[in-house]
Amino acid sequence: MVFLFAHPPQLTSIRDLLARCGLPHDDLNPDNIVHFLTCRTDGMLAGATGMEILGEEAVLRPPAVEADMRGRGIASLLLVRIERFAALGGARRFFAPSGPNDDYLLQRGYRRVEGEEIPEEVRRHAVFCGVGDSGASALTKNLVATKMPAAKKAALASDRQ
Ligand SMILES: CC(C)(COP(=O)(O)OP(=O)(O)OC[C@H]1O[C@@H](n2cnc3c(N)ncnc32)[C@H](O)[C@@H]1OP(=O)(O)O)[C@@H](O)C(=O)NCCC(=O)NCCS
Numbered sequence: 001m002v003f004l005f006a007h008p009p010q011l012t013s014i015r016d017l018l019a020r021c022g023l024p025h026d027d028l029n030p031d032n033i034v035h036f037l038t039c040r041t042d043g044m045l046a047g048a049t050g051m052e053i054l055g056e057e058a059v060l061r062p063p064a065v066e067a068d069m070r071g072r073g074i075a076s077l078l079l080v081r082i083e084r085f086a087a088l089g090g091a092r093r094f095f096a097p098s099g100p101n102d103d104y105l106l107q108r109g110y111r112r113v114e115g116e117e118i119p120e121e122v123r124r125h126a127v128f129c130g131v132g133d134s135g136a137s138a139l140t141k142n143l144v145a146t147k148m149p150a151a152k153k154a155a156l157a158s159d160r161q
Contacts, residue, residue: 001074003081006036006048014038014048021064024097027126036061037082039074047074051086051094054121058091058143061127062099079108087143095122096139110139 006014008030018025036050046069050061060082063075086094095118096105106112118138122128128138 060096087145
């Protein structure tokens with residue numbers, strides 16, 4: 001298994017995967033596709049998940065795994081990695097749109113939040129269309145950065161000189 005961030009030529013294959021999995025995909029374009037982390041096996045796209053960092057909040061595009069590749073830990077491995085990348089990018093909380101398979105995230109440290117508990121900038125994101133309406137919900141998880149980003153280390157070092 002190889003985990004790599006996506007490139008614009010993978011837009012169609014990732015969009016098709018998300019469509020097959022019933023996940024939001026209409027807003028995907030060559031600019032935001034690069035925020036997807038992909039899992040490839042034998043050169044084929046097996047799964048993908050995405051993030052967009054909005055300051056201390058970040059939007060999680062929930063993992064999608066090809067039907068014949070499920071049950072091998074691919075979504076779990078994608079999730080652990082994208083959470084870490086988001087935390088290292090400065091995000092403190094992930095928000096995922098609610099969907100039919102919420103239990104998957106609820107069993108992995110996420111909790112449900114409703115309407116006003118979802119920050120406005122998150123609610124405005126394309127994958128959250130309608131979440132601002134009463135009764136709409138999302139899933140959230142606090143993120144913890146386990147390693148200082150190289151850029152931050154360099155900035156601290158230059159501050160000390
Ligand atoms: C949900 C999904 C991403 C799981 O992918 P995966 O690579 O098979 O997941 P993993 O191998 O990491 O985990 C498998 C475990 O999750 C469990 N699981 C799968 N779907 C689940 C669901 N909807 N709710 C709760 N648990 C679920 C499996 O039973 C399995 O449990 P086990 O480890 O005790 O046997 C995949 O089924 C999928 O792409 N579904 C459609 C897209 C979707 O709804 N994505 C959003 C999920 S939040």
